[in-house]
Amino acid sequence: MEKSNNILNTLRKLFPDAKCELEYHNIYELLIAVSLSAQTTDKRVNIVTKQLFKLYPTPYELSKASYDDVYNCIKSLGLAQIKTKNIIALSNKLINDFSSGNSEYYVPNTREELMTLPGVGRKTANVILSEGFKIPAIAVDTHIARVSNRLGLVKSNDVYIIEQTLMKLFDESDWYIVHHTLLFFGRYLCKAKNPECNRCPFKENCEENI
Ligand code: SF4
Structure with missing residues (x-):
């Protein structure tokens, strides 16, 4: 849990405004x-x-x-x-x-x-x-699946296994922010193609062989 919480703290600093970007009223x-x-x-x-x-x-x-x-x-x-x-x-x-x-x-x-x-x-x-x-849950999409592996949080491409592993690694009260910060990290920095590794705070421990 220490490793995962360190990752979360860094992600929070990187993306303090991480939130749902879809616009809705109800x-x-x-x-x-x-x-x-x-x-x-x-x-x-x-x-x-x-x-x-x-x-x-x-x-x-x-x-x-x-x-x-x-x-x-x-x-x-x-x-x-x-x-x-x-x-x-x-x-x-x-x-x-x-x-x-x-x-x-x-x-x-x-x-x-x-x-x-x-x-x-x-x-x-x-x-x-x-x-x-506001019911705790972690939705795993393609970004979250990719970055969870690159960050060494999981070793699986199965979205259900990734979801269950992340739920064990983080406090339930953090699941909402875990979801959004991982998503922002995947969308805006650790992209599928051409991730911006030169400005990545995790590059020393990255699991991706690039
Ligand atoms: S070093 Fe690159 S591939 Fe690894 S986590 Fe950072 S941005 Fe992603």
């Missing part, structure tokens, strides 16, 4: 934004969701939307066809299976329930739990 918007974020940047998602959330402010409106209208709104994102299908189907499921009757955008707050929604896997569910509900 848990429904967060769920849609995260669902759209695969294979694109948060910046591009934010551009698209500005218009999308104006047109479809609740799951009710999105569940009634036509495929073509939603597709035209999000087509600048990667995987737009499948994302269009998923977010319409997901909204239908929110209305049909999870509507509490007194909330316009009821989103379930357990991993099991979240993962029944179309297009929602474990990573997305963990983001919603952690970011939306």
